[in-house]
Amino acid sequence: MKSKTADRIATGVFVAIAIIIVSILVGLFSYILINGFKHISWEFLTTPSSNIRAGGGIRDQLFNSFYILLITMIIAVPLGVGGGIYMAEYAKPGKITDTIRSCIEVLASLPSIVIGMFGLLVFVNVTGWGYTILGGALALTVFNLPVIVRVSEDSIRTVPRDLKEASLALGITHWHTIKTVLLPSAFPSILTGIILAAGRVFGEAAALLFTAGLSTPRLDYANWNPFSEQSPLNIFRPAETLAVHIWSVNTQGLIPDVEAVSNGSAAVLVISVLLFNLLARWIGSIITKKMTATK
Amino acid sequence: MQICIYPIMTYFRGVWCIMEKIIPAKERLIKSSKNRMDGELRGKILVILCAVIMISATISITIFLGTKGLQSFIKNGVSLIEFLTSTHWNPTNQANPEYGALPFIFGSFAVTFLAALIAAPLGIGAAIFMTEIAPSWGRKILQPVVELLVGIPSVVYGFIGLTVLVPFVRAHVGGLGFSLLSGMIVLSVMILPTITSIATDAMGSLPKYLREGSYALGATRWQTIRKVLIPAALPGLLTAVVLGMARAFGEALAVQMVIGNVRNLPSSILDASATLTTIITLNMGHTTYGSVENNTLWSMGLILLVMSFAFILLIRYLSSRRKL
Amino acid sequence: MVTTYLEKESTEQTIQTTVQLHMEHILKVHNLEIFYGEKRAVNGISMDIEKNSITALIGPSGCGKSTFLRSVNRMNDLIPGARAQGEIIYEDLNILSKQINVVALRKEIGMVFQKPNPFPKSIYENITHALKFSGLKKKSQLDELVEESLQKAALWDEVKDRLHKSALSLSGGQQQRLCIARTIAMKPTVMLLDEPSSALDPISNAKVEDLIVELKKDYSIIIVTHNMQQASRISDKTAFFLSGDLIEYDATEKIFTNPSVKKTEEYISGRFG
Numbered sequence: 103m104k105s106k107t108a109d110r111i112a113t114g115v116f117v118a119i120a121i122i123i124v125s126i127l128v129g130l131f132s133y134i135l136i137n138g139f140k141h142i143s144w145e146f147l148t149t150p151s152s153n154i155r156a157g158g159g160i161r162d163q164l165f166n167s168f169y170i171l172l173i174t175m176i177i178a179v180p181l182g183v184g185g186g187i188y189m190a191e192y193a194k195p196g197k198i199t200d201t202i203r204s205c206i207e208v209l210a211s212l213p214s215i216v217i218g219m220f221g222l223l224v225f226v227n228v229t230g231w232g233y234t235i236l237g238g239a240l241a242l243t244v245f246n247l248p249v250i251v252r253v254s255e256d257s258i259r260t261v262p263r264d265l266k267e268a269s270l271a272l273g274i275t276h277w278h279t280i281k282t283v284l285l286p287s288a289f290p291s292i293l294t295g296i297i298l299a300a301g302r303v304f305g306e307a308a309a310l311l312f313t314a315g316l317s318t319p320r321l322d323y324a325n326w327n328p329f330s331e332q333s334p335l336n337i338f339r340p341a342e343t344l345a346v347h348i349w350s351v352n353t354q355g356l357i358p359d360v361e362a363v364s365n366g367s368a369a370v371l372v373i374s375v376l377l378f379n380l381l382a383r384w385i386g387s388i389i390t391k392k393m394t395a396t397k
Numbered sequence: 398m399q400i401c402i403y404p405i406m407t408y409f410r411g412v413w414c415i416m417e418k419i420i421p422a423k424e425r426l427i428k429s430s431k432n433r434m435d436g437e438l439r440g441k442i443l444v445i446l447c448a449v450i451m452i453s454a455t456i457s458i459t460i461f462l463g464t465k466g467l468q469s470f471i472k473n474g475v476s477l478i479e480f481l482t483s484t485h486w487n488p489t490n491q492a493n494p495e496y497g498a499l500p501f502i503f504g505s506f507a508v509t510f511l512a513a514l515i516a517a518p519l520g521i522g523a524a525i526f527m528t529e530i531a532p533s534w535g536r537k538i539l540q541p542v543v544e545l546l547v548g549i550p551s552v553v554y555g556f557i558g559l560t561v562l563v564p565f566v567r568a569h570v571g572g573l574g575f576s577l578l579s580g581m582i583v584l585s586v587m588i589l590p591t592i593t594s595i596a597t598d599a600m601g602s603l604p605k606y607l608r609e610g611s612y613a614l615g616a617t618r619w620q621t622i623r624k625v626l627i628p629a630a631l632p633g634l635l636t637a638v639v640l641g642m643a644r645a646f647g648e649a650l651a652v653q654m655v656i657g658n659v660r661n662l663p664s665s666i667l668d669a670s671a672t673l674t675t676i677i678t679l680n681m682g683h684t685t686y687g688s689v690e691n692n693t694l695w696s697m698g699l700i701l702l703v704m705s706f707a708f709i710l711l712i713r714y715l716s717s718r719r720k721l
Numbered sequence: 722m723v724t725t726y727l728e729k730e731s732t733e734q735t736i737q738t739t740v741q742l743h744m745e746h747i748l749k750v751h752n753l754e755i756f757y758g759e760k761r762a763v764n765g766i767s768m769d770i771e772k773n774s775i776t777a778l779i780g781p782s783g784c785g786k787s788t789f790l791r792s793v794n795r796m797n798d799l800i801p802g803a804r805a806q807g808e809i810i811y812e813d814l815n816i817l818s819k820q821i822n823v824v825a826l827r828k829e830i831g832m833v834f835q836k837p838n839p840f841p842k843s844i845y846e847n848i849t850h851a852l853k854f855s856g857l858k859k860k861s862q863l864d865e866l867v868e869e870s871l872q873k874a875a876l877w878d879e880v881k882d883r884l885h886k887s888a889l890s891l892s893g894g895q896q897q898r899l900c901i902a903r904t905i906a907m908k909p910t911v912m913l914l915d916e917p918s919s920a921l922d923p924i925s926n927a928k929v930e931d932l933i934v935e936l937k938k939d940y941s942i943i944i945v946t947h948n949m950q951q952a953s954r955i956s957d958k959t960a961f962f963l964s965g966d967l968i969e970y971d972a973t974e975k976i977f978t979n980p981s982v983k984k985t986e987e988y989i990s991g992r993f994g
Contacts, residue, residue, distance in 0.1 A: 105617050105619075105620060106617060108617070108619050108620075109617035109618055109619040109620070111619075112618070112619035112622070112623075113530060113618065113619070115522065116522055116525055116526040116529075116530050117526065117530065119518075119519055119522035119523050119526060120522075120523055120526040120527075120530075120531075120535060120538075120539055122519065123519065123523050123539065123542060123543075123546075123589065123593070124538065124539070124542055126546070126586060126589075127542045127545055127546055130546075130549065130557065130586075131545075133557060133561065134553065134557070180447075181447050181450060181451075182447075184443060184444045184446070184447030184448075185444070185447040185448055185450075185451050187444045187447075188444035188445060188447055188448040189448070191444075192441060192444060192445070193448075201452065202448050202451060202452060204709075205451050205452050205454075205455035205456075206451060207709055208455050208459075208705070208706070208709060209451070209454065209455055209458075211640075211643055211705050211708060211709055212458070212647070212702070212705055213646070213647020213648070213649070213674065213701055213705060214647070214649070215647060215649040215674050215677060215678065215698075215701070216458075216462065216647065216698055216701050216702055216705065217458075219462065219677070219681070219695070219698045220457075220458045220461060220462060222681070223461050223462070223465055224457070224461060227686065244454055244458070247451060247454070248451075251451065275436065275437040276437060276440075276441075277436055277437045277439075277440030277441065278436060278437075280440065281440070301548055302548075304550075305548070305549070305550025305551070305552070305553070306550065307550065307551065307552045307650050308551070308649040308650050308674075308678070311650075311678065311681075311682070312681055312682070316682070345550050345552045346552075348552045348553070348556055349552045349555065349556075349650050349654070352555075352556060352559055352654060353653070353654060353679075361560065364556050364560075368552075368553045368556050368557075371550055371552075371553060372549060372550075372553060375548045375549065375550065376545070376548070378548075379544065379545065379548050
């Protein structure tokens, strides 16, 4: 009978662990959302932040976050998908492929602060750009690339071999087969992976502290010339993102309403990440529906 | 040119038979400049380029951070032994600057191990809950929970740690609140999803006959888990914990916001402390690039890089054991 | 050549005999060996494949018949570690040579697989996909060819109203005929069929068999099959493979009524395999 009692106790412990984890999540989310919603208003989202006075918004930070995300993805997606295609279709088993795999593994496990330092060294100092959106985006590319490579490789590998053979047997070249048969079939799962990666990039701060900087110049949203200093589109200007903003107001900020601003920003950040997550799930469910409907 | 190469084209001009006789098999079928597949080559070069960029990124990160990180020892003459073993960090003292990074190295390892100590049982427990106790509904609830926890940005964890956890510790446990304890708790929540999802994979990939065999012998579920499943999944579970620790070791901002950032060795878990990442985060911005103090920060970055390689080697060792 | 042409003008009976006498060989296989890494899957076989006829390859699983088939249009190139030695002569060229443009070769030697594998695109696009890649862009020509190939594959009447629906909405048998149609559209000279009807129900199977016999007029067909009745029903010549060796290769009637090798007889009468 002793073993039965032990079994019951163990089951209880495991259930308790599950409850603890769920309540951590529920606690975190409700704290963030309940505290944050009070501060989110149209005004909060559309006024620029203030360094000293209370009542600042997050307009520029929000724009910067999305803009850096966009630039990062423009660089990282082609590179990552290309790398994934190489790994799935061209890499032959051997030393070179093992080396590339190790490189991906190393890149994936680098702490983001280390990537930030690398960015500071190369994209800020060596190039002489200073803190720029482009430098931040390149650092985030390093951070993001291994994820996209893996997602693309896995997605391409799961495309049935039959389809590839069918295309090749019709006298279509390997590359054209990749472009017109493999990639379209793998596209939905690659997209899901990319959106999840985008969520991660959106919330990343450590890699941006020393690359995109902690400040934003005065922006003129009527100026859409990407080469102008005041244009929000200029990729050679410093840019503080939302995630960096939360950190900087909390650790070095002078504004009196730190909590209000950070609560609001944290809520916006979490909601955005949540939206990315939901979007990815939604696309994922559409795919499975399509797949099962046609079979 | 292509018209002559593909019989199908010529067929449509109504002269298929004639054309086929005109084009000898040699010209149709042997590789030559005429029927070379330019797109094929271009595509291949394109993706190889992507792979090359990845390799060169990794190599250049290693080289750049390696040389920069060694400068403090080579160029500035900071003693490596002092850097690694001394507890006195006083780089701004003009007369007698001291560069002992041991408190930060210790701080990094301390929070990492302490966080793993909490997160490992919780994460593995959750994995067992999902695979053994309630495989159907338990998984349906916990899986998205874990995914959402991964999604929360680290600054948000840090911010909540700062506004909720630190005051709580100050009021109910003692000390200033900014402490190893707070860092440990924040980190353990952050690495929990990593450990849980990998441990779940490890438990889930165990062959069915292990369970069935054990139940057939009359073992209870707990006995099966403890005596059969956990030992069988051990390398995978350890991999999960090591990956979690790797993440904890490299985490910067969340820890920095709650740990207090003092330069002394902590004497208790309630003392404020600092880690390699937090010192880098705090001081990189306001030290002069190229100064000795700045260079020692790069040396700390190099330690992070080396540790990240060490974690990879450890994981490789564990996964090689898994195959046996 | 000239005599064959002249004699074709005379009565049907004479055509039959003369064609057999003057049978052209589309493929000449000479001492073909195929390896997967260290393992030898095909042990130096030699056989000539006749033009405009159906050649059936039979034998138990793993006897090397599919491996042989896949080497004819170099599909084995996809398998890491696979290599072939010897010769397969097509139009005076050894198609196993490194100099061969595999892509151009596969346009002339088409292949249909065991499992129907239409692209997840529309029926129309399934056929035009490879044509467009080959440089055919005009819509009128594409339309014409889609209809022609679907007609030949006996699928036109069933799908003409839904050409732009997904090919995956078709039944298994229809999908397989679509796969044959898209191969026909490329105007190959040789068609390789790898157990094309083994995954189908009996009715679809019968349709595909009729289709194959019909196609003989225009193409030289090599078919791998597990189904002995199928081989005897549709093929002109049959080759029996056993553990990588070509045991016997002769007219189908001879193989099935009076095989000269004992192993063949045993296999055909169902004593093993």
